[in-house]
Amino acid sequence: NAGVTQTPKFRVLKTGQSMTLLCAQDMNHEYMYWYRQDPGMGLRLIHYSVGEGTTAKGEVPDGYNVSRLKKQNFLLGLESAAPSQTSVYFCASSVRDRTHSGANVLTFGAGSRLTVL
Amino acid sequence: AQSVTQLGSHVSVSEGALVLLRCNYSSSVPPYLFWYVQYPNQGLQLLLKYTSAATLVKGINGFEAEFKKSETSFHLTKPSAHMSDAAEYFCAVRPLLALGGYQKVTFGTGTKLQVIP
Numbered sequence: 001n002a003g004v005t006q007t008p009k010f011r012v013l014k015t016g017q018s019m020t021l022l023c024a025q026d027m028n029h030e031y032m033y034w035y036r037q038d039p040g041m042g043l044r045l046i047h048y049s050v051g052e053g054t055t056a057k058g059e060v061p062d063g064y065n066v067s068r069l070k071k072q073n074f075l076l077g078l079e080s081a082a083p084s085q086t087s088v089y090f091c092a093s094s095v096r097d098r099t100h101s102g103a104n105v106l107t108f109g110a111g112s113r114l115t116v117l
Numbered sequence: 118a119q120s121v122t123q124l125g126s127h128v129s130v131s132e133g134a135l136v137l138l139r140c141n142y143s144s145s146v147p148p149y150l151f152w153y154v155q156y157p158n159q160g161l162q163l164l165l166k167y168t169s170a171a172t173l174v175k176g177i178n179g180f181e182a183e184f185k186k187s188e189t190s191f192h193l194t195k196p197s198a199h200m201s202d203a204a205e206y207f208c209a210v211r212p213l214l215a216l217g218g219y220q221k222v223t224f225g226t227g228t229k230l231q232v233i234p
Contacts, residue, residue: 004160042224042226043161043224045222050219090160090161092160096219105151106153106161106163106222110158111158111159111160
């Protein structure tokens, strides 16, 4: 039972380069999320998806794009990396809260550490 | 609008001493509240959650938290700290609304717990 798997775990980019982070979940969760974690700032939501083929902007979407072509995968892309995007990126997933019980607890991946020089 | 404030970005306790990590929330509607823990180089995992069923919530690893509406607080406690409790702890809030579906989760900035032998 893998849960949420992120690849790659580490990446170093030069300014202006592009890359894609891949998130895969095997729990059949409807919702998926991308967060970035920076010291002293907690977790900030970049983009999220409530289902296959749908995405929406979070708090800090600028400079990122996402796609969810399959229910189990959520891709985060950086078209032209900037040093300000140096961060640890976390993918998470959750069920849809049909029962109103607050049960949509987030399950997180182990993180992807990105450095932009 | 919703937010959480975690008092103290770093907390140090001696092994065997009481652990108290503070979280105050602000929400325009009744909230769900969560505590997540992040061990070094790992993703976040759920410690416990408040969903209005009971004000005292017990979680994993001996942690518990009490919801106090009058104080808008959800502090995390553990009677006796263990070396393995050293980690970063995040408080989070989301709205408790009648309709299901996606509701934004807002994280605090985190508190790093150091346990001194």
